Amino acid sequence: MIEIGGERVPMREQKPEKRIRNFLSVPLGYNEDEVIAEARRCIQCLGAPCERDCPINMKIKDFIREIVAARFKEAFFIMKEDNPIPGVTGRVCPQETQCEGVCPFFQRKNGINIGKLEAFVADWAMKNNIKEILHIKDRPRKVAVIGSGPAGISCAVDLRKEGYHVTVFEALHKAGGVLQYGIPAFRLPTEIVDYEVAALAEIGVDVRLNTFVGQNVLFDELQRDYDAIFIGTGAGAPLFLRIDGEELKGVYSANEFLIRVNLMKSYRFLDFDTPIVCGDKVGVIGAGNVAMDAARCAKRLGAKEVYILYRRTKKESPARDEEIEHALEEGIILKELVSPKKIHGDADGWVNGIEMFKMKLSEPDKSGRPRPVKIENSEFVLEMETIVEALGTTPNRLFLSRTPELEVNKWQLIEVDNNMQTSIKGVYAGGDAVRGNATVILALGDGRRAARAIHRNLSKKK
Numbered sequence: 001m002i003e004i005g006g007e008r009v010p011m012r013e014q015k016p017e018k019r020i021r022n023f024l025s026v027p028l029g030y031n032e033d034e035v036i037a038e039a040r041r042c043i044q045c046l047g048a049p050c051e052r053d054c055p056i057n058m059k060i061k062d063f064i065r066e067i068v069a070a071r072f073k074e075a076f077f078i079m080k081e082d083n084p085i086p087g088v089t090g091r092v093c094p095q096e097t098q099c100e101g102v103c104p105f106f107q108r109k110n111g112i113n114i115g116k117l118e119a120f121v122a123d124w125a126m127k128n129n130i131k132e133i134l135h136i137k138d139r140p141r142k143v144a145v146i147g148s149g150p151a152g153i154s155c156a157v158d159l160r161k162e163g164y165h166v167t168v169f170e171a172l173h174k175a176g177g178v179l180q181y182g183i184p185a186f187r188l189p190t191e192i193v194d195y196e197v198a199a200l201a202e203i204g205v206d207v208r209l210n211t212f213v214g215q216n217v218l219f220d221e222l223q224r225d226y227d228a229i230f231i232g233t234g235a236g237a238p239l240f241l242r243i244d245g246e247e248l249k250g251v252y253s254a255n256e257f258l259i260r261v262n263l264m265k266s267y268r269f270l271d272f273d274t275p276i277v278c279g280d281k282v283g284v285i286g287a288g289n290v291a292m293d294a295a296r297c298a299k300r301l302g303a304k305e306v307y308i309l310y311r312r313t314k315k316e317s318p319a320r321d322e323e324i325e326h327a328l329e330e331g332i333i334l335k336e337l338v339s340p341k342k343i344h345g346d347a348d349g350w351v352n353g354i355e356m357f358k359m360k361l362s363e364p365d366k367s368g369r370p371r372p373v374k375i376e377n378s379e380f381v382l383e384m385e386t387i388v389e390a391l392g393t394t395p396n397r398l399f400l401s402r403t404p405e406l407e408v409n410k411w412q413l414i415e416v417d418n419n420m421q422t423s424i425k426g427v428y429a430g431g432d433a434v435r436g437n438a439t440v441i442l443a444l445g446d447g448r449r450a451a452r453a454i455h456r457n458l459s460k461k462k
Helices: 032-040 060-068 072-082 086-092 114-127 150-161 190-202 219-225 254-263 289-300 321-329 397-401 440-460
Strands: 142-146 165-169 206-208 228-231 251-253 281-285 305-309 333-335 338-345 351-364 370-374 380-382 386-389 427-429
Touching (some): 032 060, 032 114, 060 072, 060 114, 072 086, 072 114, 086 440, 114 190, 142 219, 150 190, 150 228, 150 440, 190 206, 228 440, 254 289, 289 305, 289 321, 289 386, 321 333, 351 386, 427 440
Parallel strands (some): 142 228, 165 206, 251 386, 281 305, 281 386, 305 333
Antiparallel strands (some): 338 351, 351 370, 351 380
């Protein structure tokens, strides 16, 4: 029996040779005995550093204590007090840089596996049809939430719990934002997202799909009809290198590639008509989580060789350690210290190679990482049939162009004050529309802060 401070309970996973042929979850999850054993390792630190470093300050000690006692329902209710989507965050949060990262056992790579505990409880509740018990007293005021990603979800849920009538406007045909289109099913199963997002309607939130604010409904209309507005439109516009050859067939942004795979189900080509071209040799430019996701999808789509093309080294990669390890286990090739110069194509306009510079590392830049420097006359060409650019994203330009009164910074991110209020009174924003490329849990925290500010302001008004 594993006791306090013992070794971490290992997570069972699909074998690499099997999982590269499917889109099922790679981690198989703890069973009841394993989850209790892992929870029992927690020493219940005074001051709860894990809770302090959680962006939504979940009551981690409390739900772990309930897991130890096998009171999974009680653990679920504790999690749901602060987190509307624990099944999601348990899987995609970078726990190693937040709650788990300050665990006293983390320095010896033995921190409490908080994310997997959280995911187990959420899955257990789903299997046993356990729902959060709410007693909502309706208020007369109405709030509009633009976008149904993590920031919009948390803002909508917290305001609905306070009794406000909340309407969520989602441009796509499914709610969930980046959770639906940006994260592959082998990392975040679709049924988990669908189940947790469905809870919005169950508590009385009106979710309107296929509704683009600025086109199907005007922003001015929302200002007239609602007492407050929260903008959680995310950052769905991809960045590009702007090099020769980007217009060739077979070049994708990671956004387009992942939307075709995840939201439009192109990997299930017998059931869905979504076209996607993925050659035998695929190059993914970038080395963050999105790049790892795109590379691993390409492998599952049948690519024989998949390269991560990165201007720094594995050590400087912003991707989670777990995602890098999974990618390497699956045969993804990490080609370090290279930077694209030009994409080559054939006479028919299809990609057939990429010309790269070799790089070297210099003094640290503003990110604190060594700055990559081009080595002159070092160009070489790699044969490629598909290129995916995973360089990051910016906020939705179409929405911003139709709301010019919103102040944005030089990166086109929406400016907000400490209460998440924008330059327009009564209009708030959060998540990637404010932060750029950030994490699900930070977006949840923004939505919660905005909900508190909205509640404070509206409850003052008669």
